[in-house]
Amino acid sequence: MPYAPFDLTGKVALITGGNGGIGLGMAQALAEAGADIVIWGTNPAKNATAQAQLEKTGRRVLALICDVGEEEQVEAAFAETLRVMGRVDGCFANAGVSGGRSGPFLERTKAEWDRVLRVNLTGAFYTFRAAARHMKARAEAGDKGGVLVGTASLAAIEGAARNEHYGASKGGIVSMVRALAVELARHGIRAHSILPGWIETDMTQRSVNDPKFAGHVLPRVPMRRWGTGADFGGIAIYLMSSASAFHTGDTLVIDGGYALF
Secondary structure, eight states: OGGGGGTTTTTTEETTTTTTTOOOOOOHHHTTTTEEEEEESSSSSHHHHHHHHHHHHTOOOOEEEOTTHHHHHHHHHHHHHHHHHOOEEEEEEOOOOOOOOOOOGGGHHHHHHHHIIIIIHHHHHHHHHHHHHHHHHHHHHHHHOEEEEEEOOOOGOOOTTTTTHHHHHHHHHHHHHHHHHHGGGGTEEEEEEEEOSSSTTTTTTTHHHHHHHHHGGGGGTTTOOOGGGGGGGHHHHHSSSSGGGTOSSSSEETTTGGGGO
16 A cells, blocks of 8 residues: 555645656656646747646646746746646746856856846746745645745755856755745745756756766766656655655755765
């Protein structure tokens, strides 16, 4: 018999950037555990493909177009999420952009800095704020609970040379989540950050397909492979389930051992 706390039937999970990579891996697992799913993304074709895949689980699935860096779009998408689904029990702020073809820090432009922070950090702020307001209101009505989960990166805790803008955005996620865990605990709301290592996604294709890059990185991964979106399904289920009811404010590294070696 399956472990009952991992049954997410009746719960609703919102995953930004849920139409591919880590986000889709989390969404797939959450749906298979019984949760209804909402994904936000900016690519209509990817949204449609992901929705069709997730609907095969038999769960309700809503896919919305939303640029999380735009406050008005986040507010509108969250309102539509509640209109259709009625509630959000788990909010996974996963949407993000890479640091691009990063040059030296001394040559970093404000435009490039703003491009990364706008989505990776400010977008998470808008998303978490909308979800936290909803969860707090629910708690005040007698329905405590909910979890906020931010996808950060090892760049948050390691020296990301030439990638300071990306590192700053992900370090900000970790700090924001810790503060939210303390502030919102009285409402039964938990908060965590996940720090992926080198994961094979659309965003990382150029790097993982570069033999020189792979030759430097893979020998440092004790498990000797790239991570996949599916590797984040289990942690998503745990964090959204009642099995983690007394667990909050954590920074969870999922990197195949890369940071240890």
